[in-house]
Amino acid sequence: MTKILPFKAVRPTRDKAGLVASRPYEDYSNGELTAQLEYNPFSFLHIINPGYKFQHSIKGDKRFQLVKNRYLEFKEDNIFFKDEEPAYYIYKIITRANTYMGIIAAASVEDYENNCIRKHEDTIELRENLFKEYLKVVGFNTEPVLLTYPDSPVIGEILETATANRPEYEFSTYNKETHYLWRIDDKDTIATIQGEFEQMSCLYIADGHHRCASSYLLAKESKDNNPGHTGTEPYNSFMSFLIPESELKIYExxxxxxxxxxxxxxxxxxxxxxxxxxxxxxxxxxxxxxxxxxxxxxxxxxxxxxxxxxxxxxxxxxxxxxxxxxxxxxxxxxxxxxxxxxxxxxxxxxxxxxxxxxxxxxxxxxxxxxxxxxPITIDEIKQVADEGLTMPPKSTYIEPKLRSGLTIYEF
Structure with missing residues (x-):
């Protein structure tokens, strides 16, 4: 039984979504990064590279605080807003070779702790703690963990029906990808999706092992420091992108x-x-x-x-x-x-x-x-995870890779 919840995302206004969305920071060459920061004031890169405002490279805890400051400025300038009701978010990417579609939602830290969300890679303690401290300071996460689940006809039908409507976002990128986002806030549909995931015995991490581990560490620390802990606090979950096993693309x-x-x-x-x-x-x-x-x-x-x-x-x-x-x-x-x-x-x-x-x-x-x-297959990944084993580093390169800044999960 797995718990997958809707949440109130912070996200860009419709007119700025394509300008805000960015690839992972490390994917940019120095020239690309400079051009984005120089000519696109709405890029999410301004948030995760806060020192650019002062033409100064900043590291450590000071950088974390400046990331939070840039994020708050985006909210103050009405580039970002927060949804009033919890929702699931359907995200679709069409590339030159493949189409991916899944659900952005909040996954349970408790499920990760209890091995209902299973891993196949080792994590490095130093990186786990560093990202945990980052999350604690900035108070948000914008990079969903990629989880995969057995193909579900019920969920598939819901996605097909929902995506027949006009999307919240639709934009293309320089590498000839098209990105779409829809919002599901109908309570009956939410209950159906939630019920489908509750029937699944486990989910599998495809990409984002360190993000899972860091979210778990943050939840554990937050719980210990909160005498009034109820289990419903946002830190008890982490943002994830759930995609059917058949739609994953695994490279070697x-x-x-x-x-x-x-x-x-x-x-x-x-x-x-x-x-x-x-x-x-x-x-x-x-x-x-x-x-x-x-x-x-x-x-x-x-x-x-x-x-x-x-x-x-x-x-x-x-x-x-x-x-x-x-x-x-x-x-x-x-x-x-x-x-x-x-x-x-x-x-x-x-x-x-x-x-x-x-x-x-x-x-x-x-x-x-x-x-x-x-390439390694999804069945091999699942079998290794089921046996509690871990693959050698760099065993898989898995797509899709999502854009940052389209949905943000606040703690």
Whole structure:
């Protein structure tokens, strides 16, 4: 049983929605960021980059307070307003390749604590606490956690009916995406959606593990500091974007390594031969067609690597993941890379970029070898989460990626 609630969103006025909405801060190049801050006074980037107002870079707690100040200024200037009644918000994105549609709502911190909202990645304590402090100071969250649920005909029909009406927002972006937002505040419809989620035994985090963990820490601290705690306070929930499993798009991350850990090319191939059947493909760009098949680019040539299954023992859901097999049989024992998050010898390219990008990076001399594989499936993610295991870092790159600033959840 999962608790998914409507909430009163703070959001931009209809005429400014497209101007306010921004991609995640780290997605912008320096030139793009400067242009947005210079020429678009309504961009949400002004809130999350508050030092721009003073032409000064500000970090730490002082930055958190300035973020809150910029946010309050947007409200004072009537760029933002708060809905008077709780609602669910349908968000739809049409890209050049895919269409995504789901519900923005408040998910329960208690469900996360009780493993009704299940994770498949480890989190870093330092990042959890940093974002918790950020949330505590600014008092709002604008980046929904991406949750996925089993396809529901009932919810699907509600979304189709609601989206036949005029949206609250409709705007296009420079990367040829179109974004839509509808509001559902009808009490009967809200009750039906809520009831559907209550029948689901669990939900799964697709993206946003640190945001979940930080929200949990904030709720725990707030509860401890509130003698009148009732369980209905806004800090007991976190904003989420819930999307059916069938609409998730999961890409792989390729691995790039700077050196062969002292091995010559010939010695390196001999080491791999213990666990993989190797075929030199020359200049033929090889894409894996099956699980446990990998591609490798080394010194101007492509290779296919097929796991020798007669040698390898599958013990649990983690051991079947190609990202784990690559780590367990090549990256760690042969190339000496144990810390996949922090080792400077490894870099990642998400699978939306073509395999040719691996070739380009290796040919440039920056990296010595690159590896690719098929994407992990939603069933694999769920199985790992159900078993209480965690995937290696950078196992999945999942879409959709939402714009910031369209719905804001206040604590």
């Amino acid at each position: 991350f390729s691995r790039l390594i700077t050196d062969l850990n002292g091995w010559s090319k010939e010695e390196f191939l001999v080491q791999l031969d213990e666990w993989f059947r190797i075929e030199n493909r020359g200049q033929e760009v090889y894409y894996p067609s099956k699980k446990h098949h990998f591609n490798m680019y080394l010194e101007g040539e492509f290779y296919s690597l097929y796991l020798r299954k007669t040698n390898y023992e599958f013990t649990d859901s983690l051991s079947t993941l190609d990202t784990y097999i690559l780590y367990d049989k090549i990256l760690k024992p042969v190339l000496g890379i144990e810390d996949l998050r922090n080792d400077s010898r490894i870099a990642y390219i998400h699978g939306k970029n073509d395999l040719v990008e691996i070739k380009t990076q290796v040919d440039s001399g920056k990296y010595k070898v690159g590896f690719g594989m098929l």
